[in-house]
Amino acid sequence: MRVSNDPKDLIKRVRRGDHAAASRALSLVVDENAAGEPLARDFFKSAGTVQKVGVCGPPGAGKSTLTGRLIGHYRSLKRKVGVLAVDPSSSISGGAFLGDRLRIMEHATDPGVFIRSLASRGMIGGLTHTIFGAIHVLEALGCDKIIVETVGTGQDEVDIASVVDTVLYVTTPAMGDEIQAMKAGAMEVGDVFVVNKADLAGKDKAVGDLKGALALGHGAGQAVKAWESPVVATAALSGEGVAQLAKLVDEHWTHLKKSGEGRKRLKRQHATELQFWVHRHVVKNALGRVTDKDLDDMVTRKTDPATLGRKLLQS
Ligand SMILES: Nc1nc2c(ncn2[C@@H]2O[C@H](COP(=O)(O)OP(=O)(O)O)[C@@H](O)[C@H]2O)c(=O)[nH]1
Numbered sequence: 001m002r003v004s005n006d007p008k009d010l011i012k013r014v015r016r017g018d019h020a021a022a023s024r025a026l027s028l029v030v031d032e033n034a035a036g037e038p039l040a041r042d043f044f045k046s047a048g049t050v051q052k053v054g055v056c057g058p059p060g061a062g063k064s065t066l067t068g069r070l071i072g073h074y075r076s077l078k079r080k081v082g083v084l085a086v087d088p089s090s091s092i093s094g095g096a097f098l099g100d101r102l103r104i105m106e107h108a109t110d111p112g113v114f115i116r117s118l119a120s121r122g123m124i125g126g127l128t129h130t131i132f133g134a135i136h137v138l139e140a141l142g143c144d145k146i147i148v149e150t151v152g153t154g155q156d157e158v159d160i161a162s163v164v165d166t167v168l169y170v171t172t173p174a175m176g177d178e179i180q181a182m183k184a185g186a187m188e189v190g191d192v193f194v195v196n197k198a199d200l201a202g203k204d205k206a207v208g209d210l211k212g213a214l215a216l217g218h219g220a221g222q223a224v225k226a227w228e229s230p231v232v233a234t235a236a237l238s239g240e241g242v243a244q245l246a247k248l249v250d251e252h253w254t255h256l257k258k259s260g261e262g263r264k265r266l267k268r269q270h271a272t273e274l275q276f277w278v279h280r281h282v283v284k285n286a287l288g289r290v291t292d293k294d295l296d297d298m299v300t301r302k303t304d305p306a307t308l309g310r311k312l313l314q315s
Pocket residue numbers: 058059060061062063064065066096098099100196197198199200234235236237238
């Protein structure tokens with residue numbers, strides 16, 4: 001079935017929960033052509049009302065499998081779930097999109113689940129700059145939870161913590177050394193730490209190491225944090241621990257709403273979204289006006305990148 005590109009019609013249908021329209025709208029918004037802008041403006045009106053959960057951590061930790069499990073959990077509660085996978089190795093057409101393909105295929109035909117992988121084009125810190133536009137489409141579609149899976153590990157300047165409300169950091173018992181070496185950034189970014197593959201040997205040690213490292217982080221002399229990031233063990237393949245994880249995710253959302261931290265995070269998200277927007281447009285606009293003569297003038301040293309750059313930004 002063809003879906004029209006008429007913005008008013010698309011908006012109406014997305015807000016009615018029409019997946020085909022959402023798919024079309026998402027493409028327009030993500031492609032950043034002029035047709036996407038009125039959509040993006042409208043969808044922003046309903047931004048920030050539902051919890052956005054980021055799932056990050058090293059490749060192979062089981063993020064996709066865990067995401068599939070969380071979808072199943074929310075579906076059992078009749079919640080509508082939106083999932084965005086920002087993973088260069090993930091693609092809907094091929095490869096291991098969302099790990100456990102069978103479970104995902106089951107969700108793919110579920111009208112209560114909308115899944116989309118985003119191209120890695122224009123990646124910043126493991127995220128694509130189109131992530132916010134995509135999230136706003138899912139918000140307008142009426143999703144009750146939005147899950148964003150990324151390869152980001154919380155060590156980049158613009159990372160998952162600037163995009164979502166709640167960050168799940170996924171690791172495994174086999175990644176013990178990784179926990180030891182985990183940078184402060186990753187320790188700070190996680191709101192809930194997950195030791196997945198709890199069916200493997202070394203689960204208790206991994207949980208203990210992680211708790212130890214976290215305790216050092218909010219160690220002596222520092223103010224007691226309102227939210228101390230918990231550590232939970234899961235076995236995504238069997239589903240063990242997933243209900244407990246979901247409970248912690250809910251508790252964090254309640255904490256965000258009650259403490260005012262949620263509003264702070266929303267402001268940070270919007271600041272990042274604005275940063276992406278301005279960056280994109282200023283760069284495109286300025287560079288679009290560079291002439292061949294400008295390049296020649298640099299070769300002959302009549303000008304230099306700083307002088308020319310300033311001129312382009314002012315004109
Ligand atoms: N033993 C075990 N393997 C798991 C578990 N969860 C995921 N895996 C496997 O780990 C591999 C990587 O999983 P995937 O979800 O694609 O990881 P991602 O790269 O973090 O998204 C796959 O072969 C999964 O089947 C688990 O709880 N236990």
